[in-house]
Amino acid sequence: MTDLKYLLFLGCVIPYRIPSYEVSARRVLKKLGVELVEMPDFNCCGLPIDSVDHDAMLVLAARNLCLAEQKGLDILTLCPGCAGTLRKVNKTLQEDKKLKEKINGILKEVGLEFTGGKIRVRHLIQALVEDVGFDKIKETVVKPLSNLKVAEHNGCHVLRPTKYIGFDDPENPVLLKKLIEATGAECLDYMYETDCCGAPIVGVNDQIPLRLAGDKLRNVKAVNAQALITVCPFCHMMFDINQPRIEKLLSEKFGIPVLHYPQLLGLAMGIDANDLAIDELRVKATNLLNSK
Numbered sequence: 001m002t003d004l005k006y007l008l009f010l011g012c013v014i015p016y017r018i019p020s021y022e023v024s025a026r027r028v029l030k031k032l033g034v035e036l037v038e039m040p041d042f043n044c045c046g047l048p049i050d051s052v053d054h055d056a057m058l059v060l061a062a063r064n065l066c067l068a069e070q071k072g073l074d075i076l077t078l079c080p081g082c083a084g085t086l087r088k089v090n091k092t093l094q095e096d097k098k099l100k101e102k103i104n105g106i107l108k109e110v111g112l113e114f115t116g117g118k119i120r121v122r123h124l125i126q127a128l129v130e131d132v133g134f135d136k137i138k139e140t141v142v143k144p145l146s147n148l149k150v151a152e153h154n155g156c157h158v159l160r161p162t163k164y165i166g167f168d169d170p171e172n173p174v175l176l177k178k179l180i181e182a183t184g185a186e187c188l189d190y191m192y193e194t195d196c197c198g199a200p201i202v203g204v205n206d207q208i209p210l211r212l213a214g215d216k217l218r219n220v221k222a223v224n225a226q227a228l229i230t231v232c233p234f235c236h237m238m239f240d241i242n243q244p245r246i247e248k249l250l251s252e253k254f255g256i257p258v259l260h261y262p263q264l265l266g267l268a269m270g271i272d273a274n275d276l277a278i279d280e281l282r283v284k285a286t287n288l289l290n291s292k
Contacts, residue, residue: 004131005035006076006122007068009086011233012044014078018233020277024262025078025124027276031140031269032132037073039064045082046089055103061089062103065119066112074120076127080157080232083123088164090121123158125231125261126167129175137182142270144184148288150264151188151225152176153216153239155232156196170194179261180229183268187229191219199234207249213238214246217254227257227288229264236260240282257285 014022029036042064046057064086068075077083093100094116104113122130128137159170168175171194180187195216198209217239220228230236240258247253258281266276267289278285 004033004127005037005073006127007039007071007073008036009039009042009045009064009075009077009082011077011079011082012048013233018236018260020280021078021233021236021260021262023275023277024260024266027271028262028266028269031266031271032128032136034127034132036076037071039067039071039075041067045079045085047081047085050085055106057085058089058093058099058103059106061085062093062107062114063110063112065090065093065116065121066107066114068119069115072118074122076122076124078124078231078233080123080155081234083121083126084157084161084165086121088161090116090119091164123231125158125176125179128179130167134178134182137179137265141183141265141268143268145264145268146184148185148226149188149224150180150185150227150229150259151190151220151223152180152193152229153197153232153235154194155230155235156200158231159194176229176231176261180264183265185264185268188223188225190223190225192216197232197235197238199238202238209238210242210246210249213242214250214252214254217243217246217256218252220256221254225256227259227264227285229259229261231261243283255283257281257283257288259285259288 043060046060050057093114154173154176159168159173162170177187198212202209228239263276263278273289
């Protein structure tokens with residue numbers, strides 16, 4: 001079995017709003033022989049307050065990195081926003097000695113010190129591609145999804161900024177497609193695949209992001225994809241939870257199930273749909289499951 005061990009960083013959104021992502025990820029990672037160590041004392045990655053207080057964001061992220069350093073384990077995240085923030089701060093503090101001293105002066109008050117260079121931060125799909133590997137994933141596929149045609153949505157933070165993320169081409173990403181194809185499913189191309197789902201501006205004007213997400217769903221429907229595959233909790237909420245609102249706003253029916261990638265992989269591994277929390281999807285995947 002794959003000898004991999006990570007400290008699991010769940011972030012704020014997944015445990016409270018998208019637990020199906022966590023449930024399915026735990027299931028498939030166990031099948032792949034990946035050991036997850038709980039990180040019970042973590043705090044927010046800091047991303048939501050970066051535009052308000054940059055130093056506070058740095059401290060919050062650095063505290064999480066310190067906890068990982070104490071455990072001597074790389075961090076695995078399911079949320080691209082968390083992954084991007086933790087990776088950025090990890091690299092920034094390693095390279096900027098003066099800033100590291102400033103942040104450590106604050107961390108000292110809670111008995112922590114960021115040393116840097118000891119741990120890595122991995123998003124789920126990066127860990128699957130670079131650490132687990134396609135060969136291992138394909139070995140666990142016992143029910144190839146050869147009858148399924150799906151589309152993918154990477155999201156913005158899993159690809160950008162390249163300086164800190166840098167494991168796929170943000171203009172022409174291919175790794176999630178290859179992970180989908182490893183399940184036996186066909187991954188279809190569609191117009192404007194790399195466009196944002198709109199989630200970052202929901203708090204400012206929800207009509208604009210709903211229309212942006214609607215445009216993407218329309219393009220996915222145009223190529224006759226049976227489902228849309230996501231790897232981000234915020235993107236998932238836009239396309240799944242908000243799909244009924246989008247349909248009402250645009251007076252248009254989509255009915256496109258939106259699965260987390262671990263749910264798709266789990267089905268190919270032969271894991272029961274109930275154990276992958278597929279029943280928690282807002283847009284039901286009954287027809288999808290019947291056709292696999």
